[in-house]
Amino acid sequence: MIAPAMPLVSIITPSWNVERFIGETIESVQAQTVDDWELLIADDCSTDQTATIVSRYAASDARIKLIRQPRNGGPALARQAAIDNAQGRFLAFLDSDDMWLPTKLERQIAFSKKTRAALSYTAFRRINEDSSVTGRLITVPASLTYEQLLKNTSIATLTALVDREIAGDIAMKNEPYDDFCLWLSILKHGQIAHGLNEDLARYRVRGVSVSSRRLRSAGWVWHIYRNVEHLPLIKSAWCFGHWAARAWLKRRQF
Template sequence: MKEGLVSIITPAYKAAGYIHHTIESVLAQTYSNWELLIANDCSPDNTAEVVRSWAVKDDRIKLIDLAVNSGPAGARNASINAAQGQWIAFLDSDDLWLPSKLERCMQFALDKKAALVFTGFRRINADGSQTGEYVSVPKSLSYRQLLGNTAIATSTVLINRQIAGPVEMRKTYYDDFDCWLQILKRGHLAWGLNEDLMRYRVLGQSVSRNKKKSAMHVWRAYRDLEHLGVLASAWHFFWYALRGVLKYRKF
């Protein structure tokens, strides 16, 4: 691992319409020691061509072309496996960072000696013409607190691999949520930086917007992956659902 280098993990599928904005937000970062690893998950559009055009301009941008469609977990793992950095940051292909995102997260993580940090954010609509209300984050989350919480948005996360240990996505519906749980299960805290540093793009076809399906998969994560009993699962699910409703009650 290269000390101080941030490896940015970006899975991409049918992302040609938005990924240029995502790349521009990385190029605008005040912290410049990064590599952007974009795993093209067999996109049927020209996602790969768009990424290649940027990679020619800046060799910190690297395209990973997957031979087989592998889903978000497989695409993220492909980028993680190629990552050279001490730090792992996640940025989905339609989301945006504000310019000071990496710099603020790096300093915050170093101050806290944290394995994982995350930040607040705002939603934007598909074309970016509407910006939602600020979504704040708690000061910190333990493993058990995260079980009942929706606070960690993937595109805000920064992980110090020297502290956190291995970072890997298991092939499950919420591979990101599962990954944070596995890191915190080792005894770490996730520290929340309550600053507005990311824009989460809400797309009509986003699977995470299907609340019934999402709820079912959260329940399965408790029972099948975390091996919680029925009562414990019900308790955490209640709080997860309640916080999710409060989080999404306004745009």
């Protein structure tokens, strides 16, 4: 008996109480011009109909797999559960209320192979809760080193693609801003991340106030500098100043 071929891309999606959005997210994956993928949705004990909706899609598309977390542990543990089950060479990250444009995987995989990127990322636009307003294009730098990423906000989770043949084994840290921690861990030992400046994704801005979200993110970044990356105080302050300025510029328009 011939074993089934491994998927080229494993899509890592944590979910929690997103019954309003998860269908659009899944359908944006199904609309990809690359069809050699698996979508691993790790549901973090949703109390709404999220898991039921995912199960319905999975019943008609074997590439979609629902992973039920035994207890609510947050996005880092949910992402790790999906990674533990991933079979693909590439890991793509897509949160459960965001969406991709149809050529996202095709364009980014070709770009990743051409640049031999352990980690790549793309431009994107923000959308509001009901997808009726689309913001300006959020452009990205051509490349980022570890030192540059410490001071930068450019790698949005829904745009990240990891080539495991180059990056090797990866693991989420159970920390706030676990995605930022992962990008840093990939680049820390000399890898360079490469940016594809094409509009390929839609990041959904939901009801939490902008001011509270900014303050929370700032606190998480400071925590990572001091307690995860163990940067000296002066370097942490220097990096934080640059990070905060870039974050302000990035968010000054929708």
